[in-house]
């Protein structure tokens with residue numbers, strides 16, 4: 001994955017000004033930066049959800065402008081998207097599995113994320129920690145080689161954070177490429193020493 005002078009604005013405000021970096025296949029990178037620094041915006045651009053206004057990028061050989069191909073290769077875990085509120089957890093996972101054309105034992109996935117008792121709950125009824133687990137279950141179903149994860153450790157108790165650490169370590173063992181944001185350097189740096197800090201729309 002490579003970007004060159006990527007920039008993105010909202011109205012007249014340039015949130016990303018000059019993002020040039022490259023990430024090797026199988027590498028893990030963490031993005032740090034203060035609230036509002038543009039970390040989520042960068043993940044959304046890399047996920048093919050938002051278009052850049054300037055600059056270029058390639059994800060697994062696909063131009064970032066080819067958002068459809070990018071979305072086929074990148075899974076984006078956002079804490080406030082990804083689940084249909086009125087569907088149950090199992091229905092949401094079943095939909096995800098169909099979307100990716102994968103056959104997986106959803107009960108095993110539910111167990112893996114500690115939601116075996118919550119499969120019948122509607123997504124809107126989940127606590128924020130349970131919601132995070134359901135989103136991680138979706139990520140486990142996704143065959144995407146690139147995982148873009150917004151604040152994987154947010155809204156979790158200590159046990160939950162350790163659990164996320166394990167899930168991300170498993171993804172690393174599967175040679176997935178991980179780019180994630182975090183406000184928790186002590187945890188994040190257990191996964192990788194490769195880190196960038198966003199400031200003023202560029203890497204500090």
Ligand SMILES: Nc1ncnc2c1ncn2[C@@H]1O[C@H](COP(=O)(O)OP(=O)(O)OP(=O)(O)O)[C@@H](O)[C@H]1O
Pocket residue numbers: 010011015033034035036037038039040041042
């Ligand atoms: N859809 C949008 N429309 C307008 N402005 C936006 C939009 N999305 C983000 N912004 C603005 O872009 C800036 C960067 O937001 P972003 O969510 O990328 O920051 P962040 O680094 O992820 O912050 P945090 O650590 O608080 O999650 C903020 O000023 C935010 O208000």
